[in-house]
Amino acid sequence: MTTTTDTTVLELLHALAVKGLASDAVLSAMTGLDDAALTEVITAALDDGLVLRREGRVSGTLITPKGRERLAELRTAQPLSPEERDAVDAAYAAFLPVNGDFKRVCAAWQMKDDVTPNDHSDTTYDAAVISDLDRVHEQIVVVLAPAAAVVARLHRYDERLARALERVHEGDTAAFARPMYDSYHDIWMELHQDLLLTTGRERGADDEG
Known part of the structure; x- marks a missing residue:
């Protein structure tokens, strides 16, 4: 059963907009998601073209232009009270x-x-x-x-x-x-x-x- 929701996608994309390139450990600390939930939301975001993964000496996840557009949409849909x-x-x-x-x-x-x-x-x-x-x-x-x-x-x-x-x-x-x-x-x-x-x-x- 999937646990990925607009809220978890928003948490991920917001963290990446704040941090830039981020390791899984840092993303977990920033979002409060455990390893399984973080892997699931990153995988879904990769499939949707919202993020990309960088491997090598400096590895991690980055937000894409499409991801920034989606983040803006989610912020509009879930504004602060x-x-x-x-x-x-x-x-x-x-x-x-x-x-x-x-x-x-x-x-x-x-x-x-x-x-x-x-x-x-x-x-x-x-x-x-x-x-x-x-x-x-x-x-x-x-x-x-x-x-x-x-x-x-x-x-x-x-x-x-x-x-x-x-x-x-x-x-x-x-x-x-x-x-x-x-x-x-x-x-x-x-x-x-x-x-x-x-x-x-x-x-x-x-x-x-």
Whole structure:
């Protein structure tokens, strides 16, 4: 019996519009679908020409132009309720100043000063930056809470950011900001893009922190 529905297709296509090329593991985390359900919806989307698969060293699933058209149709058919829309708009507005703080913390993680890259040999310095990240994390949890209560996928960002932060505290320095590593920075960027897409906004100067 099939479990693929317009809602699961919408979840998949929205995740791909946010992420771009995405592995199955990341898609499962973004959509909340288990392995079997994810395989089923990807297979159906492939058959319909909504996505394509890339194999090789950098593998995963991508949305196609036809998939973007279908996503627009599904968003029109399943719009946010007024309550959901108000909550996401408020989350986006509250996100922007925290985003600026996060960018400054990331800059400190990457560079100790204007000319000295952070090679992570100074554990005292790293601990101070991680403490700053902890404070940013506390802020973003508060920012997302009202919207996450009514738009389920936003709650998944809470969980994924918390896990990435846990990995940083466990000593995985790459879990802070390494690209394509499901790092805290990766997930933060996805959240930012999700808020833009969900509210129908284009990235502007305010989004640059």
